[in-house]
Amino acid sequence: MNTKYKLHHFGIATKSIERCAAIYSKLGFEKSETVVEPSQKVKICFLTNEVGTTLELVEPIGDDSPVTRFVKQSGTTPYHSCYEVDDIYEAIDELEDLNFRVMFEPVESEAMDKGLICYLFSVEIGLFELYQKAV
Numbered sequence: 546m547n548t549k550y551k552l553h554h555f556g557i558a559t560k561s562i563e564r565c566a567a568i569y570s571k572l573g574f575e576k577s578e579t580v581v582e583p584s585q586k587v588k589i590c591f592l593t594n595e596v597g598t599t600l601e602l603v604e605p606i607g608d609d610s611p612v613t614r615f616v617k618q619s620g621t622t623p624y625h626s627c628y629e630v631d632d633i634y635e636a637i638d639e640l641e642d643l644n645f646r647v648m649f650e651p652v653e654s655e656a657m658d659k660g661l662i663c664y665l666f667s668v669e670i671g672l673f674e675l676y677q678k679a680v
């Protein structure tokens with residue numbers, strides 16, 4: 546088995562989506578609407594440019610957001626990569642065999658058109674997000 550992992554975006558934790566996106570907009574990135582992702586206690590927007598690069602800006606809401614510690618430790622910083630797959634459950638099986646730990650089971654993402662997302666963690670790889678498009 547080898548699930549096809551298509552890079553979807555890099556996730557960047559930031560204290561302020563507004564201030565961060567303002568710089569990226571000067572670099573030619575277009576910003577999506579900012580939406581709240583209640584399951585993660587974060588606000589999210591996507592930045593895309595005309596050559597197909599996609600970045601996700603993630604701003605924590607409150608001190609108990611899973612993203613708060615990244616921002617506190619490092620300021621604005623990349624902290625995960627996200628891969629689109631056809632079958633999120635098959636990919637999870639494959640990754641678990643490689644000692645990835647599931648952080649939470651797949652949930653519908655408000656920010657990603659109700660597709661399924663889930664986060665895994667590997668000591669060697671770091672935070673790894675899976676995304677399966679909504680059908």
Ligand code: NI
Pocket residue numbers: 554555556601625626627674
């Ligand atoms: Ni992401």
